[in-house]
Amino acid sequence: MSIADKQETNALNTLRGQHPWPDVSGVRPWDYTLGGGGRELVDALIQKHNPKVFLEIGCFLCSSSKRWLKQSSTMTVLGVDPWDDSLIEQCNRYVGRPKLTREYPDLEVQKQFARDIKEQSPFRTALANIAEYKNRFIPVRGTSPDMLYKIHDAGVVPDIVYIDADKKIDDLEIAHQLWPNALITGDDWHWSRTKGYPMRQVVYAFAEKYGFEVEASWATWILKR
Numbered sequence: 239m240s241i242a243d244k245q246e247t248n249a250l251n252t253l254r255g256q257h258p259w260p261d262v263s264g265v266r267p268w269d270y271t272l273g274g275g276g277r278e279l280v281d282a283l284i285q286k287h288n289p290k291v292f293l294e295i296g297c298f299l300c301s302s303s304k305r306w307l308k309q310s311s312t313m314t315v316l317g318v319d320p321w322d323d324s325l326i327e328q329c330n331r332y333v334g335r336p337k338l339t340r341e342y343p344d345l346e347v348q349k350q351f352a353r354d355i356k357e358q359s360p361f362r363t364a365l366a367n368i369a370e371y372k373n374r375f376i377p378v379r380g381t382s383p384d385m386l387y388k389i390h391d392a393g394v395v396p397d398i399v400y401i402d403a404d405k406k407i408d409d410l411e412i413a414h415q416l417w418p419n420a421l422i423t424g425d426d427w428h429w430s431r432t433k434g435y436p437m438r439q440v441v442y443a444f445a446e447k448y449g450f451e452v453e454a455s456w457a458t459w460i461l462k463r
Contacts, residue, residue: 246394246395252393265363277457293318297317315375387412401423425437
């Protein structure tokens with residue numbers, strides 16, 4: 239193992255120690271995603287660049303994290319999310335609505351989904367969903383951009399940063415400042431037509447400022463040099 243590889247391993251182990259997994263034995267997983275399509279772009283990015291570290295900002299129930307982990311048997315995913323109680327009320331609102339109904343047509347199953355999020359906690363439910371990848375997923379519980387600085391301070395350098403959080407430019411700016419060579423991609427490209435597609439505005443402004451090109455498909459976008 240090279241010196242650089244040893245340093246990377248030590249940095250990831252430092253982060254693991256700071257952000258341990260909870261006990262998820264007996265916790266019911268729910269493989270439910272809010273993603274709006276186009277994630278094949280990210281799959282292709284992983285397969286092409288074979289990243290060692292993938293940083294996901296905004297994980298919800300970790301269904302997208304599971305998808306990324308399936309693309310590579312050697313990649314470690316860092317998941318940044320507060321996994322706080324606000325997700326309980328959020329999931330309650332999904333019951334009976336079209337997207338959750340498409341996933342789980344039985345209304346009683348939808349209600350069980352909402353109950354489990356509350357009783358098991360969003361955090362434990364999310365990690366139960368990716369328990370098979372425990373050795374390659376580090377749950378950095380907290381909000382961005384604060385946690386981005388902590389990841390940087392631990393000495394971890396992500397190869398890809400995926401942003402699925404607040405529709406603000408802060409995550410983009412700080413991720414690029416901390417890791418200028420990282421590939422940046424994300425979700426929410428077609429979120430909220432009535433608000434003028436705020437994520438598109440953020441991404442285009444950032445791309446113009448730093449000389450990137452934008453590729454987008456459905457909800458997914460990628461910044462290309």
